Amino acid sequence: MTAAIQVSSQILNILLRYIDEEGIANADFRSRIEAAKSVDRISIEHWWGLLEELATLHPIPALGIQIGMRGEIQDAGILGYLAASCDSLVEAVARLQRFEPLLQNLSHSWVKIKQDHIYIGWEGSGNESTVLSNDVVVSGTLAFIRKLIGTQTFTPLEVELAGIPVDEQKEYERLLGCPVVITDDVLAMKLPLSMLQLSIDNSNPQLRLILEQQAESILATLPKPDEFLKDIQQHILNGLEVGQLSMKWLAGKLGISESSLYRKLSERGRSYQNLLDELRYQLAIRYIKNPDLSLTEISLMLGFSEHSAFTRAFKKWVGQTPLKYRNSFLKVDRNSIS
Structure with missing residues (x-):
């Protein structure tokens, strides 16, 4: 792994929100999260390390899922606001794919249509990232979708997760509200095809145009591919x-x-x-x-x-x-x- 693999420091807000809501009082850990937020992006290893340290401070089943569920629109930075300004979920998903490197550049997401459902997944994350980080990505994406469409009751048809403990599978299913399939390297969610047509309440075409131009400019400054x-x-x-x-x-x-x-x-x-x-x-x-x-x-x-x-x-x-x-x-x- 190289320093070119980075995540937006905005995602650290999820960790701060989690430790506040769970009452985890550790001034040193909190100060290091705050320090990491002083830059725009941090290395993927730094992100993984903070997650592992939180797991040591708060060792509970399916921790990554519970962290990701605290996700908010603003945690994705300009990408979150851009998605929220779209007219429909299908438009938001397209923007998320296009500008995903603004949030992270470890892997790219994919969308596959299969009969009456769609798959949203991440190429390579299953065996390149950590279980904790993968879990945050999946539950954070689910939380993001729920915020966009304005309902907390929406659940996937099925989730595929790589390397999670077998004895925690039931807890994962309880938290996600759907069957969870344990895989070796696949990270994906199966969703109803009809969800793509759902509208977004905060749609704003003028704001979307401005944010898209800003996103293009920022994308051009990021580390280039191999x-x-x-x-x-x-x-x-x-x-x-x-x-x-x-x-x-x-x-x-x-x-x-x-x-x-x-x-x-x-x-x-x-x-x-x-x-x-x-x-x-x-x-x-x-x-x-x-x-x-x-x-x-x-x-x-x-x-x-x-x-x-x-x-x-x-x-x-x-x-x-x-x-x-x-x-x-x-x-x-x-x-x-x-």
Whole structure:
């Protein structure tokens, strides 16, 4: 992990709120949280350390879930206010994904539509972060959604959490109000598809425009992504256009040997196939939302030799065929406009 992995210091307000509400009197711990708030961002290790120290001071089951439940709109800083100014939850979710690095840059969130529900999850967090931090992310997101739609009774259909103690599963389910599935590395929430259409009471189009411009400006100042991975992604994009998808071809474009490419990817916890699938998935979601492109055309654009191969891959990524996903998206899109 490097110093470039950071979180917004605004999130520390959740810890202060928690220790105040629970009556945890530890002046030294509180002063160090306050000191950490004096800068805009803190390292991910600093955040993890404060959570672990709180767990030592207040060792209770599902602590991370209970901390996250204290989340407020303002704890997400400008991103929280931007989401609250949107017209609907689907618009807010789109802004949250776009500007998520303002809050944290450890992982990126994803949204997948599956029949009558959607999944909101975080790529890689399950095995890269800590259980405490993951729990805060999930319950904090749930608290955030509840604040946006103005109801504390909303509960997910199901939550998937990585590495939580089996003997605490029932407590997790009691707190979250839904079934909890224990996984090795998945961090996600299953929500009703209909929730995307819910309106936000504090919608303010003029404020949204101002906040979005500010968010873009701040985003431009944050640490940039790994340049090596960016180069690889660009070459894979070019390879898709010319029908070259082998690791040998990619290594040649990068001017290194295949073994060096393999080593550099391994150092980053990635693989060539993983990057190719990730890019194909992102492009597939974008292309499928364009009704002018046929599914056969999309499969060719993504470098699949047969449409059936694309269908199998997409079903593995999303859990349904490209056609069903397209129909589901178009249905939601029409409903959100009407």
